[in-house]
């Protein structure tokens with residue numbers, strides 16, 4: 430989707446995806462990561478409720494990127510203590526930074542047009558260190574129109590298996606109630 434689309438959504442406050450709290454599945458997955466200086470990226474971070482929670486957990490290398498100036502400006506105001514050079518307003522697919530240990534996915538994959546999914550998997554692979562982890566949640570259901578653009582486990586698996594080993598790939602047990610039984614949580618390890 431174009432940048433203008435997302436700016437309009439923020440300006441008109443049509444942000445139904447925003448949980449208003451750190452994502453429970455992402456927080457559960459992050460409890461499995463013990464390296465506090467791991468370089469972590471949240472692409473399409475939106476309001477980035479997870480950023481503060483991760484800082485409180487002791488993670489000190491969190492990076493946020495979103496294409497929307499509105500979203501990034503809100504984070505800047507809400508989290509003045511967050512390092513400015515780790516808060517990026519750019520198109521994720523054109524941004525050059527890499528070497529991440531962990532990339533966190535929540536409603537970014539479903540926000541991009543499905544024709545870009547192959548590029549998503551390839552770009553995630555490029556931005557991770559060898560052995561790096563892509564983890565988070567994906568919708569395991571269809572939607573009318575989009576975004577969000579839905580899909581199912583089997584088609585996602587085909588996209589990711591070229592680039593990643595599957596560590597965790599199952600129905601998410603800790604989704605927020607409106608998303609119960611419609612999310613898959615996953616941990617994928619970058620293939621060399």
Ligand SMILES: C[S@@+](CC[C@H](N)C(=O)[O-])C[C@H]1O[C@@H](n2cnc3c(N)ncnc32)[C@H](O)[C@@H]1O
Nearest residue numbers: 435446473474475495496497520521535536540
């Ligand atoms: C559905 S929202 C999800 C926001 C956040 N992940 C959440 O769960 O609350 C999708 C986000 O991705 C951002 N986005 C869409 N395309 C992008 C791109 N190419 N590069 C960076 N951010 C993008 C949008 O501005 C929006 O904030």
